[in-house]
Amino acid sequence: MKHELPALPYDYNALEPYYDEQTVRLHHDAHHKAYVDGLNNAEAKLAEAREKGDFALVKHWERELAFHGSGHILHTMFWENMTPNGGGPATGLVAEEINKFFGSFDIFKKQFSAAAVAVEGSGWTLLCYNPIFKKLEILTAEKHQNLTQWGVIPLLALDLWEHAYYLKYQNKRAAFVDAWWNLVNWADVNRRLEACLK
Incomplete structure (x- = not known):
């Protein structure tokens, strides 16, 4: 069967003003x-x-x-991973795991944001679950076909290719990253993590 473009889970304008x-x-x-x-x-x-x-x-x-x-x-x-009226600190199981492996949500957010801003050229920043190490990891995939650890399961993905933000944010990637935190769908991230731990 051919792959199909999935419909967005919300209207095109639903993520305004953070994502135009x-x-x-x-x-x-x-x-x-x-x-x-x-x-x-x-x-x-x-x-x-x-x-x-x-x-x-x-x-x-x-x-x-x-x-x-x-x-x-x-x-x-x-x-x-995004939803209207999303954002805020992590909730549920993912909040517990973030506290366990990063110390606090604020520390996690700072590390994730720094990794996102530091991606060279195009790529992604990902919160992943590593089933071998049994822990959360923040990884960057500057060539998304080449992940940096085998076997990890992505839970939260931030697209940092310029097409993801350039119309509104131009070359201000850090501003896009800051705005994106207002859209994170923690319920979706929790659903993905819970599936990993079953």
């Missing part, structure tokens, strides 16, 4: 859709290679699969 309607519309309908289309194309080309027994371009199509597949997964999470 024009950027949300362009980001979702054009950029996220391009990842979905690229993923479908890579899977089709790999299926064709298997049918023909011709793997001359396997390295290229597997890179495309990793790039577009990761982009689709992370963008889907990015949209679900």
Whole structure:
């Protein structure tokens, strides 16, 4: 089955004033859709290679699969990780785990924000659960097809590609990061963490 662009869980303008309607519309309908289309194309080309027994371009199509597949997964999470009237300190289980591994929500927020602002060029900052170490980690993925630890499960994703914020925030990435904290959907992050711990 082909992958499809998921509908946003809210209206295009629902994240105003922190995330503007024009950027949300362009980001979702054009950029996220391009990842979905690229993923479908890579899977089709790999299926064709298997049918023909011709793997001359396997390295290229597997890179495309990793790039577009990761982009689709992370963008889907990015949209679900935000909600109108969101933000504030973490709640529930994720709040307990943040306190355990980072000392406090404020320390966690400072580290996550610093990591986000420091991403070189394009990429993501992620709060992840590492099932091997049994702990939360903040990781950055400057090339989102190359995560920095195998086996981690992303819980909270912040897109730091310029297309995510440039129309409103231009080159003021730190201002975008500060605004984004007002949108975090802690209920969604908790749902993801609870699934990890089952």
